[in-house]
Amino acid sequence: MSQASSTIALxxxxxxxxxxxxxxxAGLQLLGWEVKSLRAGKANLTDAYVIFxxxxxxxxxxxxxxxLQASTHVIADPVRTRKLLLNRREIDRITGEVQQKGHTxxxxxxxxxxxxxxxxxxxxxxxxxxxxxxxxxxxDWHRNSPYKHFLLISAPGRLGLSKxxxxxxxxxxxxxxARSDRGLRHWPM
Numbered sequence: 446m447s448q449a450s451s452t453i454a455l456x457x458x459x460x461x462x463x464x465x466x467x468x469x470x471a472g473l474q475l476l477g478w479e480v481k482s483l484r485a486g487k488a489n490l491t492d493a494y495v496i497f498x499x500x501x502x503x504x505x506x507x508x509x510x511x512x513l514q515a516s517t518h519v520i521a522d523p524v525r526t527r528k529l530l531l532n533r534r535e536i537d538r539i540t541g542e543v544q545q546k547g548h549t550x551x552x553x554x555x556x557x558x559x560x561x562x563x564x565x566x567x568x569x570x571x572x573x574x575x576x577x578x579x580x581x582x583x584x585d586w587h588r589n590s591p592y593k594h595f596l597l598i599s600a601p602g603r604l605g606l607s608k609x610x611x612x613x614x615x616x617x618x619x620x621x622x623a624r625s626d627r628g629l630r631h632w633p634m
Contacts, residue, residue: 453555453562454488459589461577463551463569467542468517471502471564473555478521479509483562487512495529495550495566497540502529503562529564540574542568 459465475483482488487510496503504527511521531539543550547570554565572580 451557453483453486453557454490455554456490456493456552457565458491459551459553459569461580462573463549463567463571465553465567465569465577466548467539467568468553469539469566469568470558471535471566473504473560473562473564474528474530476519478511478519480526480562482509482512483555485512490552490555493552497536497543497550500533500536502531502536502539502550502566503527504529507552507555512593530567539566539568547571557626620625 489508489510491508492504493507496505506524507527508523510523539550542548549571550563550566550568556563556565559560600623
C-alpha cells in the first residue's frame with residue numbers, strides 16, 4: 446500500500462492504544478455522497494471499530510462528513526454502518542482471532558487503490574498504561590537520537606568487508622563506519 450497521496454484518513458489513536466497483531470485490506474460498500482466526501486478528505490476513523498454479524502463485517506463509528514453541494518437530494522447519515530467487503534476465509538480467520546480474550550478489530554487507514562476506497566483493518570490487542578509509556582519513550586528516543594540519519598555498517602573488531610544496501614566499506618580495527626545522507630563517515634572508538 447502506498448500511503449503517499451492515496452491516504453484519505455489514518456487512525457493514529459489505534460496505533461497508540463493497541464498492539465497490532467494482523468492486518469487485512471477490505472473494500473467498502475459506499476453511497477455516492479460518501480465517495481465525494483472521501484475525495485475531499487472528509488473522513489474520521491478515531492472512534493471506529495469493526496463488528497462481525499451473520500458472517501459479514503461491518504464498520505461502525507466512522508464519520509464521513511457530507512459535502513453540502515454533493516448531498517442535496519439525499520438525507521446523509523455521516524456515522525451510518527458500512528459493510529466491509531472481505532473474502533469468506535478472511536472473515537473466518539478474523540472472527541477466530543477476535544474471539545480470543547482481549548482481541549478486537551479496528552480500522553487503521555482509509556486509502557485509494559486503483560480508484561476504489563480500501564480500508565486497512567487490523568486484529569489488535571489492548572495496551573496497558575505501562576505499554577503505552579514504553580512505546581512513547583521508544584518513539585521519543587528515535588525522534589531525538591543524534592544518529593537517526595546514520596546506518597551502522599560495521600563495528601570494531603570485525604574483519605573483512607561489511608555490506609549494507611550494496612555499499613562495501615573496509616572495517617578498521619578500533620573504528621566505526623557508518624553511512625548517512627551526507628556520505629561515508631569513519632570515527633575512532
